[in-house]
Amino acid sequence: MDQNPEGLSESAARAARDLAVVVGRLRRRIREVAGDDDLTPSQVSALTLVGKGGAATASTLASAEGVRPQSMAATLAALEQRGLIRRGPDPDDRRRQLITLTDAGRERIEGDRQARQQWLARALEERYTEDERQAVLDGLALLERLTRP
Incomplete structure (x- = not known):
């Protein structure tokens, strides 16, 4: 399993990055709607x-x-x-x-x-x-x- 420099699996690091982006976008979109x-x-x-x-x-x-x-x-x-x-x-x-x-x-x-x-x-x-x-x-x-x- 590939490890990133922080000692985490690549999948964990990618999931963390992608989740932060999606949550941020969703929060902005929901704020617009409200x-x-x-x-x-x-x-x-x-x-x-x-x-x-x-x-x-x-x-x-x-x-x-x-x-x-x-x-x-x-x-x-x-x-x-x-x-x-x-x-x-x-x-x-x-x-x-x-x-x-x-x-x-x-x-x-x-x-x-x-x-x-x-x-x-x-x-x-x-x-x-x-x-x-x-x-x-x-x-x-x-x-x-x-x-x-």
Whole structure:
């Protein structure tokens, strides 16, 4: 079996490269479909994080995203200006502010999620045979192992 310079099999190295390319392209395509054009990827990510957690501080969000607090502050200011998030005092510590979604923010996340899922399901239905869709499902089951510690 051929080994690449990193000591990995050629098939593992190629699969890693090809998977990264395909996932990146798919993410960009799904983002286009969702209509996220008016938000930056950082804004979409922060909005999604706030939606998952219910309420968060700016520093918690910055840490989760791996960005500086100043960068997160700019991202949150843009989301607040669009009416997608609101800031309010933390009931446990009045010095901190909690960021939560507005109704418009919740609608945006849910609408984007539905648009992405509908596009992807339709694309899979139209572009693949039943056997190919089963192969995709089998591949996804294998890829799921990568998500485990």
